Amino acid sequence: MTLVLTAARHLTPAGRLAEGACGVVVDGDRISYVGDRARALAVAGPDARHVDAPRGTLLPGFVDAHVHLLFDAGDHVVRGVLTQDDAAHRRGIRQRLADLLAAGVTTVRDLGDRDGLVAAVRAEPGIAPRVLTAREPLTVPNGHCWFLGGVVADRRDLRHRVRAHADAGADVIKVMVSGGHLTPGSPPPWQSQWGQEELRIVVGEARRLGLPVAAHAHGTQAIRDCVRVGVATVEHASWSTPDGPVLDRAVLTEAADKGVALSPCVSGLWDLPRFPHRRFRVDAVRAAVEHGVALAVGTDCGLRGVRPGRSYLDGLRIWAEIGFDVPGLLRLASTATARQLGIDSWTGSLSTGKKADVLLLDGDPRAGIAELDAPRLVVVDGRPHRPEVIRA
Numbered sequence: 001m002t003l004v005l006t007a008a009r010h011l012t013p014a015g016r017l018a019e020g021a022c023g024v025v026v027d028g029d030r031i032s033y034v035g036d037r038a039r040a041l042a043v044a045g046p047d048a049r050h051v052d053a054p055r056g057t058l059l060p061g062f063v064d065a066h067v068h069l070l071f072d073a074g075d076h077v078v079r080g081v082l083t084q085d086d087a088a089h090r091r092g093i094r095q096r097l098a099d100l101l102a103a104g105v106t107t108v109r110d111l112g113d114r115d116g117l118v119a120a121v122r123a124e125p126g127i128a129p130r131v132l133t134a135r136e137p138l139t140v141p142n143g144h145c146w147f148l149g150g151v152v153a154d155r156r157d158l159r160h161r162v163r164a165h166a167d168a169g170a171d172v173i174k175v176m177v178s179g180g181h182l183t184p185g186s187p188p189p190w191q192s193q194w195g196q197e198e199l200r201i202v203v204g205e206a207r208r209l210g211l212p213v214a215a216h217a218h219g220t221q222a223i224r225d226c227v228r229v230g231v232a233t234v235e236h237a238s239w240s241t242p243d244g245p246v247l248d249r250a251v252l253t254e255a256a257d258k259g260v261a262l263s264p265c266v267s268g269l270w271d272l273p274r275f276p277h278r279r280f281r282v283d284a285v286r287a288a289v290e291h292g293v294a295l296a297v298g299t300d301c302g303l304r305g306v307r308p309g310r311s312y313l314d315g316l317r318i319w320a321e322i323g324f325d326v327p328g329l330l331r332l333a334s335t336a337t338a339r340q341l342g343i344d345s346w347t348g349s350l351s352t353g354k355k356a357d358v359l360l361l362d363g364d365p366r367a368g369i370a371e372l373d374a375p376r377l378v379v380v381d382g383r384p385h386r387p388e389v390i391r392a
C-alpha cells in the first residue's frame with residue numbers, strides 16, 4: 001500500500017521546521033519521497049491513501065531510549081514483577097506500548113526484561129512501537145534489579161552472559177554499574193557494583209558482537225568508569241556521591257571526546273515533589289550540553305509514577321526548560337536519540353529510504369508542546385495507527 005501524508009511544515013534531518021506545503025510518501029515500510037506537496041501527491045499516484053493536515057506538521061517518530069515495559073508505574077513495582085503471572089505481564093506490556101504509541105513514540109529501548117517476556121510480546125503481529133530489547137540487565141548478586149534474573153555471580157561469567165544475550169536476540173547490553181533506587185537491600189545509588197575491569201569485559205565482548213552497551217550509573221565514580229571504558233550510553237547520570245550530587249566536568253569533556261552519550265532519563269518524575277536535587281539535575285544536563293556531550297531522550301517509564309507516553313511528553317517540557325527550542329527538542333527526541341542508540345542509519349528522520357516512522361500532527365508544536373498530545377496519525381514501519389488520546 002502507498003500512503004501519502006501532507007501538511008504545512010516538516011522537520012528536516014538537520015532539525016529545522018521547514019514551512020511550506022509538504023508531503024511524505026510511504027511505500028511498504030519505507031519513506032519513498034519527502035518534499036513538496038504537489039510532487040508528493042504525484043509520486044504517490046491516484047490510488048494512494050491520502051491523509052491531509054493542512055495546518056499540521058510532519059515529524060519523524062520519537063524514540064524513548066529507556067523504558068521498562070515490565071513495570072506497571074504503580075506503588076509496588078518490584079512486587080508486581082514478582083507476583084503477576086506471565087499472561088498479566090504480557091497484557092501490561094501491550095497496554096504500555098499502546099500508551100507510548102499515543103505519545104508519538106515509534107521506537108522504544110527496553111532496558112529490563114525478565115524471562116524474555118518483552119521479547120515475546122514484540123514478536124507478536126501488529127505490535128507497535130518497535131521494541132529494542134536488552135533482555136535481562138546484568139547485575140551482581142543481590143544487586144540493583146537482581147529480581148529480573150540477570151545476576152552474574154562470577155566476573156568470569158560476564159563474557160558468557162553477553163554472548164548468551166546476543167544469541168537470544170538482544171539489541172543492546174544493559175549493565176548495572178551502580179546501585180539504584182528500586183531494589184530493597186541492594187547497594188545505594190552512589191555505590192559502584194562493578195569497576196573498569198568488569199566494564200572492559202562487557203564492552204569488549206559486546207563490541208565484538210556488534211552491540212552497544214547501555215550502562216546504568218547514578219554514582220559519580222560509576223559514570224567516570226563508564227566514560228573511561230567507552231560505553232555507548234550512560235543511563236541516569238545523576239552524579240551521586242555519599243555526600244550528595246557532585247558533577248565532574250572533566251568526565252563531561254572526556255565523554256564529548258569519546259562520543260559517549262548521556263541518557264539522563266528526563267521525565268515527568270522530575271516534577272514530582274519527591275524527585276531529589278531537581279535544580280542540580282537540570283544544571284548537570286545543561287553542563288553536558290555546554291561540553292558538547294551527546295544526549296538521548298529516555299524516561300525510565302514504568303517506575304513509580306512514570307507513566308509510559310505521558311511522562312515522555314512531560315519530559316519534553318523539561319528538555320525545553322533545559323534550553324532546547326521546539327525544533328531542537330523535536331530533533332533531540334527523534335534524530336539525535338536514534339543516533340545515540342546506533343539506529344540512525346535506518347530510522348529517526350524524514351529521509352528517503354529510511355523506515356517510515358512518522359508522526360502527523362494537526363497543529364504546530366511551536367504553539368505549545370500540548371500540540372503533541374493527540375497526533376492525528378502515528379506511522380510505525382509504514383503501518384498507520386490512529387492512537388487513542390494519551391492517558392494521564
Ligand SMILES: [Zn+2]
Nearest residue numbers: 066068111300
Ligand atoms: Zn531504568
